[in-house]
Amino acid sequence: MNRKYKMIIIFSFLFLFSNELELFAKSIDDEININNRTRVISQNIRCLVCQNQSIDESNSELAKDLKILIREKLIAGVSNEEIYGYLRERYGDYILLKPPLNLNTTLLWFLPFIVLIFGSILIFKIIKSNQK
Amino acid sequence: MIPELGHILMIITFVISTMQCCYWLYNLRYTNIDVVRVLQKGSLINFLFIFLSFLILTYSFITSDFSLLIVSNNSHTLKPLIYKISGVWGNHEGSLLLWVLILSAFTFFVSFKDSINSKLLASIIGVQTVILSLFLAFILFTSNPFERVDELPLDGRGLNPLLQDPGLALHPPMLYIGYVGLSVSFSFAVAALITGEINKDWARQMRPWIAIAWSALTIGIALGSWWAYYELGWGGWWFWDPVENASFMPWLVATALLHCVRILEKKLIFINWTILLSILAFSFSLLGTFIVRSGLLTSVHAFASDPSRGVFILIILGISIGVPLILYTIKSSSFNDEKGNFDIVSKESAILVNNLFLTTATLTVLIGTLYPLFLDAINGNKVSIGPAYYNATFAPIMAPVVFLMAVAPFLNWKKYTDKNFIKKIIFLSAVTFLGGTLLYLIEEKSIFALICGSLSIWLFTGVITDLISKIREAKVKFKNINQFFFFITKINLGIHLAHIGVAIFLAGVTGEQFYKSEYNVRKKVGDIINIGTKSLKFDKIENIEGPNYHSLMATFSLYEKNKFISKLRPEKRFYTNEKSQTTEAAILSDFWGDTYLVLGEGDNKTGWSLRIYSNPLVSWIWAGAFFMAVGGIFSVTQKSSRFRNV
Amino acid sequence: MKHNLKILNVLPLTVFFFIILSSGIVLYQLKVDKRIERSLASQLIGKNVPETLIPKENFIEKINNLENLNFEKYHDQIFAVNFFASWCAPCRIEAPIIDELSKVLPVIGIAYKDKYLDTKEFLDNFGNPYIETGIDKSGKIAIEWGLYGVPETFLINKKGEIIYRHAGPLLYSIFKDEVLPLLESIKNE
Structure with missing residues (x-):
């Protein structure tokens, strides 16, 4: 009886501990993941007060704030697309370094390939006509 | 008094060149050797006068004559001599004078090529001179470098510190030699349209000029990119910035032209296309010159602030591109191509495909550069076009070019005869497959990394295979130096060098783009930072006085596996006259890559923020460009391909 | 084939003509229209005011108001929001004009990335035209409003929609030629 209790205690302890460990590992993973995602998004966001720079490269105040904001939103579980959408709503397509595909940019995206075809x-x- | 002399010399040159144009047009129908002689003398005088005028401006910069507006705006007594000189072309007015100087030099050199038939030569000089007088008018009426200031300032405002750099001092002259060099092939094309005569000799005479311009342009672009890499402190080397694009577009067209003209040397086919490409290449040069200088793309406000300049620019572009295009529309149907008589798998077809992809790539860059401007004008919408756009459009268009580049040199002109062709392809594929697998095993990155790296291996193997088979075919013994040159010509060493340059460049791109790693840390003096197998020790940070700046300099020791390698000294410089700050990255380059260290903000208490990049193979990018340029120079010496088979 | 080539002969000139023509139009518009400044204004126009939560402690007391910034109470009113900062030089230039503006309608001030004491000192030195002043310490509210920098001024109509935005110092000429006529026109609505 006594032994059984001990076993239960030890097992539950181990169980608890492993859970902690898992959580810990997961949080490190998340951290790296969030950092990488912040960088990827930052590289596609224009620094509005600079000349042709992404906020990833820029050290301006606005760029720093935007990077912090993106990070916080990612931690809160917001998707990349939603973040792009959020910034676009406030600053316009201009803030996206990769222009979205819409009526304004149809020609931009398709003309090279049309010409190629x-x-x-x-x-x-x-x-053919120059063949022997 | 001396600056006025420079101004007067420019006015005289303008008058002479305009008279020359009239003389040429008046005698257009009866050009003979005498007309050419007159034009030759004119171009000699133009060259000398502009050269003198340029020397005078340089003298004003060296002696810091602040009564001149551009000197007081762009120079300073404390500036080192070399940057006083480079300050001459570090501004709008001076750079235009340099442009005109190079144009007159090219005109002078081409005008004494008596081997060109006189009817054609007269028109070539004529067209060059028209461009010269247009530009002189532009300088004299809107951007006079010899303008005086009303009040003499105590000292100059100095040159933008970012531009005080050896790489950038040479960048504009090289770029301009490239831009302006393309004016020669442009004039060849326009002259052909005017005289209505075209033959293989036309193509042979023209090709060296394209090759010179192309090589200079390659070096110029590479210098610019190198400068951006070490001076801007972002660790990148190409930003798809409008200004960069402006120099890249003429390069792409010139590359297409350089290939296309080789067909015309053999047989009179694709005449119209060659002419059109020649016109296009120089048009992009003009666009490049003006876009950079007008600030149309970098800052729209600067352009609008001086609309007279903008209108003048449009007029110049309208005349110098519009008139040739009108001529082209009228005359192009009168040039009749011979029947090509080439197989589907032949050098001709390969070059055509190359041209298709290169022109489409140019178009992509052009659209990416101008689209935001036009969209804004049409409906007020603003878009930004960044690297992501070019990665999605430009890269897939260029990949087939590189793919073909490895195999096309195996092909023969006209006929598909080489029995080893399939064998070589199989060999290439095998090597590439092995290389690709190795790349995958070393470090698994994205599929694009694999494609990019494999293409580099594919091309490298292709060029080497071709070189070996050409050397075998050549069967030349080296008894004296002449035979050596004959050998180089026979195996087309220029082509191999240029193509291997592309392979090296691509390897560099693969390394930099996909295998680089970055560390952002905040460290105090005495701390150690581990980056991969290397480690950095933060030794000290101190204030240093430079000739015209204060500097905050940190010192780091770089160790690899506990073995000391080198000291790294990143700086932050404060230029007192210009009231601005630059970051000087500390870069340690070796064959396999760079360690790139940037000093950020901070203080001794909380530590200094540091950005460290490890950029594998990054210097291969510029080494590749160097190989390309050298290849271009080699192909100048190779007059025609008469030594080659068929 | 023959016909095909004819088109190709004319194509370059046509394309070039189109490019030159449109460049001319762009140039003309830049000169006449100052489109760049105008298009900056376009993004939030017509949209509702963004949610703007300023914590209580970040408020500078003026009319015994210590609640979160709440636009509800300005419902059915035309009002302005002005972003400024004590460290921003152009804000000092526009201070007298903001004062003029506050005589026409209520102006809410938001101090961008500022400190409490600095803001208070700025308001003491340059006058306090604001009905309420909050501090945006982190700069997040500014992003919410799509701000490029300080100063910027927004006008909001009775429905709570942004109808006007001016980036940069509000100069007297702009106040007289743009803001006042705009206010006049919506008063009649």
């Missing part, structure tokens, strides 16, 4: 057809024709 038409060019390929043309070149194929030219090569």
Whole structure:
């Protein structure tokens, strides 16, 4: 009886401990994960008060605040897309270094590939017509 | 008094060059060797006068003559001599004078090429001179470098400290040699449109000029990127900044042209396309010059503040690009291509595909650069286009170019005959597969890292394979130096060097882009920072006095596996005259990569914030560019490909 | 094939003409319109005022108000929000104009990244035109409002929508030529 109790206590202790350990490991993982995600997002956000820099590269006050904000939002469990959306709502598309695909940017995203396709057809024709 | 002399010399040159243009146009129908002689003399005088004028401006900078507006705005008595000289082109007015100087030099050199037939030569000099007088007018009416100040200042305002740097002192001249060098092929093209005559000799005469310009442009861009890498302190080397793009676009077109013109040397096909590319290459140069100098893209306000300059720029662009394009529209149908008679798998086809991808890539960069401006004008929306856009568009367009670059040199002109072609491809694939697997095993990164690295291996192996087979084919014995040059020409060493440069460059890009690591720490004096197998010891931090700045300098010792390697001394400099601050990163380069250390804010109590990057293979990027440029120079010596098979 | 090539001959000139034409338009607009400044204003216009929570202790007392900043009580009123800071030089320049503005409508002041005592000193030295003044210590409220820097001024209509934004010091000419006419026009609504 006594032994049984001891066993239970030890096991529950171990169980508790392992849980702690797991949590601890998880928190380190989370930390690294959050840091990486903050960097990735920062690299895609324009520093509005600088010249052609992302907030990741910039040391301006606004850039620092934005980086802190992004970090906090990530810790609170906000998704990357929601953060982009949040900033976009306040500062416009201008703040995103990767322009979103919408009516304004259709030409921007598709023109190179349209030209490539038409060019390929043309070149194929030219090569064909120059064959022996 | 002396600056006025410089101004007067420029006015005289403007008058002479304008008269020259009239003389050329008046005699357009009856050009002969006598007309050429007159134009030659004119271009000699233009060159000498502008050179003198440039010397005078340089003299004013060296002697710190602050009665000149640009000297007082861009120089300072305490500045080291080399930066007093580079200050000449560190501003809008002076850099335009440098531009014009290089243009007149190129005009002078090309005008004495008597091997070009006189009808063509007259028009080439004519077109060059038209550009010269347009630019002189622009300088004289909107950006006179010899303008005096009303009140003599005590001292100058100094040059932006970021620009006080050896790399950047040489960057504009190299870039301008590239930009302006492309004016020669432009003039060849326009002259061909005017005279209506084109032949293989036209292409042969033109190619060396493109190669010179291309090499200079490569060096110029690489210097700029190198400067950004070590001076800006962000650890990056290319930012897809509009200013960088402006110099990159002419480079891409010139690369296409350099390949395309080789077809025309063999056979009269794709005449129109070659002419169009020549016009395009210089158009992008003009755009580059003006975009950077007008500040249209970097700061829209600066441009708007002086609208007269903007209008003038549009007029110059309108004339110097519009008129050739009108000529092209009228005349291009009169050039008849021969029948190509080449196989689908042949050098001709490969070069065509290369041209397609390079022009599309140029278009991508152009759209990325100008789109925000136009969108804003159309509906007031603002977008930012950053590296993410170019990674998604430019990179996939360029990947096939690199892929082809390895195999295309195996191909023959006209016919698919090489029986070893398939064998070589199999060999390449095997080596690349092995290399790729090794890369994957060393450190698993993204799929893009794997593609980028494998492409580099693919290209490197391709070039070496081709080089070996060309050397075998050549069968030349080296008995004297002439045979050595003959050998180099025969195996097309220039091409191999340039292509291997691309492979080295790509290896550098792979390392820097995908395998770099970064550490942000806050440390006190005496602390030790571990980065991979290396460790940094924070020795001390102290104040240092420079010639025209104060500096806060930290000293670190770098150890690898407890073995001392080197001291690293990052600085923060405060330039007192210019009231600005620069960060001087401490960089330790070796063959395998850089350790890059930036000193941030802080104090002795709470510690100093430090940014440390470990950038593998990063110096290969510029080494690659150097190889490309040297390859370009080699291909200048290679007059035509008459030694090559068929 | 022949027809195809004809189009290609004309294409370069057409494209070039288009580019030059549009550059001309851009240039003209930059000169006439000052579009850049205007487009800065566009993002939050027409939207409701962002949630602005300033903790009690970050308020500078003026009219015995020690609650969180609550726009509810300005419902059915036109009011202004002015971001400023004691460390910002242009804010001193615009101080007299903000004073003028406060005579027309209630102005709420938000001190951007400022300290309590500094803000108080600034208000003592340059006058306190604000009906309420809160301090945005972390700069988060500023991001909520899409702020680039200080000073910036926003006008809010009776429905609680932002109708005007001015980045940079509110100069007297702007106050007279833009703000007053705008207020006049919405009064009649």
